[in-house]
Amino acid sequence: MEKQTKIKLLQSLIQINSANGNEQEMAEFIAATFAKYNIQSDLIPYAEHRSSIIAEIGPKDSSFVLALSSHLDTVAVGDPNNWQHDPFSGEIIDDSIYGRGSADMKSGMAAMIIAMIELKESQITLTGRVRFIGTVGEELGAMGARELTKHGYVHDVSAMILGEPTGGNIIYAHSGSIDYTVNSHGTGAHSSMPERGNNAITNLVDFINAEKSAFDDAPDSPVLGPLIHSVTVINGGQQVNSIPEFATLQGNIRPVPEFNANQSIQRLQEIIDQLNQQPQNHLELQVDFSFDPVVNDPNDPFVTSIKKARQQAFGDAPTLDIIHGATDASEYVKDSHSFPKIVLGAGEWNDAHSIDESVSINNFLKVSETYLQVIKQECVS
Numbered sequence: 001m002e003k004q005t006k007i008k009l010l011q012s013l014i015q016i017n018s019a020n021g022n023e024q025e026m027a028e029f030i031a032a033t034f035a036k037y038n039i040q041s042d043l044i045p046y047a048e049h050r051s052s053i054i055a056e057i058g059p060k061d062s063s064f065v066l067a068l069s070s071h072l073d074t075v076a077v078g079d080p081n082n083w084q085h086d087p088f089s090g091e092i093i094d095d096s097i098y099g100r101g102s103a104d105m106k107s108g109m110a111a112m113i114i115a116m117i118e119l120k121e122s123q124i125t126l127t128g129r130v131r132f133i134g135t136v137g138e139e140l141g142a143m144g145a146r147e148l149t150k151h152g153y154v155h156d157v158s159a160m161i162l163g164e165p166t167g168g169n170i171i172y173a174h175s176g177s178i179d180y181t182v183n184s185h186g187t188g189a190h191s192s193m194p195e196r197g198n199n200a201i202t203n204l205v206d207f208i209n210a211e212k213s214a215f216d217d218a219p220d221s222p223v224l225g226p227l228i229h230s231v232t233v234i235n236g237g238q239q240v241n242s243i244p245e246f247a248t249l250q251g252n253i254r255p256v257p258e259f260n261a262n263q264s265i266q267r268l269q270e271i272i273d274q275l276n277q278q279p280q281n282h283l284e285l286q287v288d289f290s291f292d293p294v295v296n297d298p299n300d301p302f303v304t305s306i307k308k309a310r311q312q313a314f315g316d317a318p319t320l321d322i323i324h325g326a327t328d329a330s331e332y333v334k335d336s337h338s339f340p341k342i343v344l345g346a347g348e349w350n351d352a353h354s355i356d357e358s359v360s361i362n363n364f365l366k367v368s369e370t371y372l373q374v375i376k377q378e379c380v381s
Contacts, residue, residue, distance in 0.1 A: 001118055006368065007097070007361060009033070010110040011090030014099035023072040023136040023144075027051040030072075030113065030134060037117045044148065046136045052144045054153060055132040057120055058379060064128035066378050067160040068116070068371060069328060070109035071138030071145075074101035075353045082355050096358040103347025107359040108163020109134065111346055111368035119375055128379030131157070138328050141289050145328035154332050159302045159340050159378065161371065164327050165347030168363050168370070169319040170306055172342060173223050175254040176261050176293040177326040180268060182207055184236070185282040188245035197243035201236040203281045204247045208234075210271045211251065215264070221256035223295050224322055227264070228254040250288075254324050261290045291330035294341055302340040302378075309373035310344070313366045323349065344370065 018026040031041045034055050041055035052072070077087045077100050085091050085098035092098075097107075116132055133153070135144030148154060164171075184204040189197025208231055218227040229251065236247025255264045265287055272285045296303065298320055310318045329341040346367040347359045 001114055001121070003365065006110070006114050006365060007092070009114065010097060010102075010107055010364060011092075013106040013110055014090040014097065014102055015088050017088055018072050018074055018101065019076045020073040020137060020140045022049055024049045024051050026072040027053040027134060031055075033113060034117075037120050039116060039120055041132075044153075046144060046147060050136045052136050052148060053132070053134040055116070056129055057116060058126040058129035060129070062127060062129050063156075064158045064379065065131055065156050066128060066375060067131045067133055067154065067157045068112040069133040069135070069160055069162045069332070070105055070112055071135045071328060072109075073137055073139050074104065074106070075139050078355070085356050085358075087357075092361070095361050097361060097364070098356060098358045100357055102351075102357050102359040103165045104352035104357070105163050105165060105345055105347060107347050107364045108165065108345030108367065111364060112163055112371055114368045115371035115375060118372055124376070124380055126379045127381040128158075130375055130379055135328055142291065142326075142328050142331045145331035149331050149335050154335050155337050157337070157339050160329070160332065160342070161306070161374065162327050162329055162341060162343045163345040163367075164343050165345045165349050165352050166343055167348045168310065168314060168344070168346060168367055169321055170303065170310065170342060170344050171321055171323050172298045172303060173295040173322040174293065174326060174329070174343065175224050175228070175256060175324045176330055177289065177291045178253040178255060178261055178264055179250065179288040180253070180265075181248060181250050181286040181288055182272070183284045183286065184247045185284070186243070186245050186247070189243040191241045191243055194243050197245070198280050200244045200247040203283065204234070204236065204249055206275050206278075206281065207271060207283060208249070210275065214267055214271055215259070218259035221258050221293075221295075224256045224293060224324070227256050227259050228324065255293055257293050257295055261292050265290065291326040292333050294327070294329045294333050296340045296342060300340050303342060305377050306342055306344060306370070306374055309377060310370045312373050313369035325349070
């Protein structure tokens with residue numbers, strides 16, 4: 001595939017608004033692109049205007065499956081007036097392509113599509129299968145990856161690369177993530193007579209104070225470090241001269257394998273149960289999203305294979321690192337079948353979700369070459 005054709009493909013992906021909840025057009029475009037090169041794909045409906053996509057090349061009877069995993073959705077643009085570059089233009093300035101999703105993760109996704117097309121065009125005989133996965137909803141719950149895992153689409157996978165933004169470096173581990181809500185129910189009253197009410201905000205403060213030290217005994221991970229937790233949003237009351245009858249907060253936890261998502265949720269519930277023993281408290285815990293941490297062996301042969309391919313493509317040694325964000329791998333790890341899940345993509349992590357999001361064209365092309373070399377190393381004898 002010519003260089004300009006590769007760049008045009010990435011621009012075309014950026015020009016599709018696939019903000020979370022609107023992934024159908026993206027899935028259909030990718031399916032049509034694969035079809036031009038005689039690569040069969042299947043759309044996996046999730047909801048109205050939402051489909052994940054699976055495409056595969058290689059011998060169907062092969063037991064080795066290399067998965068290239070991406071997500072179709074992006075976060076919202078926000079106020080487009082704050083952007084200097086049209087978020088759906090795919091505008092090119094020097095070595096950068098601008099637009100929502102350029103870093104997270106349409107560049108990684110385009111690089112995977114290109115690698116599969118180039119392999120198909122080369123007519124090289126594959127001994128293993130290469131499976132492209134494009135999911136809905138990664139940015140808000142990873143429900144696409146959850147559904148695909150539930151229905152067995154990763155159960156036969158031997159190894160996986162996820163194209164999230166890493167600047168071309170290799171991420172072998174990442175924290176989990178839990179988003180939760182605590183609701184506090186009280187009794188309204190006039191603020192001049194607070195004794196006649198039950199202040200929902202004051203009761204919620206009890207939880208905030210307890211949460212501060214709730215995870216002090218959680219062991220650090222030798223790979224990911226300490227469990228991280230914060231209360232991040234709070235709302236309560238309707239007017240200044242009334243005792244609030246309802247208040248709510250939201251918090252986030254970044255669990256580690258040594259104190260995992262289930263243990264973290266259990267700890268939150270223990271706080272709620274203990275506080276609710278006091279007669280004024282009526283607190284309820286709601287878990288909004290829960291993602292498991294993912295840790296791979298940095299010395300796994302698949303990591304070694306990626307390092308070799310990446311060095312061939314970039315000309316220098318990659319950095320092996322961790323991140324504290326979650327990916328679709330947090331859902332794939334729930335499959336009973338264990339396999340390495342390594343993150344490597346073209347965009348920079350700091351550019352994800354940003355205004356005037358962009359990606360380096362040079363990185364994008366080199367990451368696609370990295371994927372191609374990994375496929376040749378793993379799926380060609």
